[in-house]
Ligand SMILES: O=C(O)CCC(=O)C(=O)O
Ligand SMILES: [Fe+2]
């Protein structure tokens with residue numbers, strides 16, 4: 001495999017920020033106290049239902065740097081992507097044993113070649129997330145989380161990934177939690193419905209850890225969000 005693919009291996013793509021205490025002191029699942037953006041944003045997205053945080057201030061901090069677009073994919077597009085990804089994924093085993101890893105219960109791959117139908121979807125993702133002409137990471141990252149799998153708090157490597165992370169969620173709803181590096185009391189939860197696209201930019205990407213909650217902890221604004229197997233398809237730009 002090319003050097004680039006080697007470089008993208010999990011150990012490099014992700015760096016756990018210091019010997020992180022994050023996953024033992026992450027805020028408890030939200031009670032009904034979750035605050036949400038007021039309406040009136042001219043965004044096309046129903047952020048009010050999909051973004052929740054520990055305070056109005058923290059929501060203000062990540063405003064414009066966090067987006068969730070519900071139904072970004074049609075059911076047919078999701079099916080086509082899955083059909084393309086499943087054969088390659090099925091050849092790999094889920095990894096459960098490495099407790100030092102940022103991700104538990106996963107298998108993953110990077111993909112450079114896609115069918116025309118998938119390209120059309122990926123072009124839409126890239127148009128939504130990146131300015132035209134922005135240098136992008138060529139290989140698209142595909143992460144398959146087992147039903148019991150989860151992603152621990154981490155910040156993507158600044159060496160290999162730029163300012164923006166854009167991910168499609170297939171097969172399952174999930175909750176992504178951002179926790180401020182500066183003050184762990186500041187957090188933002190994103191409800192990522194199946195077939196949605198999320199985008200993290202700038203300080204939401206650099207100054208907050210992100211994680212995907214395990215099934216037992218999967219609550220959004222006090223509401224249970226059952227986690228099933230989830231496949232994410234993630235586009236990134238290159239560091240400036
Ligand atoms: O599955 C996702 O949407 C996020 C994955 C992730 O955080 C990563 O690969 O760095
Ligand atoms: Fe990440």
Ligand SMILES: [Mn+2]
Pocket residue numbers: 098099100101
């Ligand atoms: Mn390991």
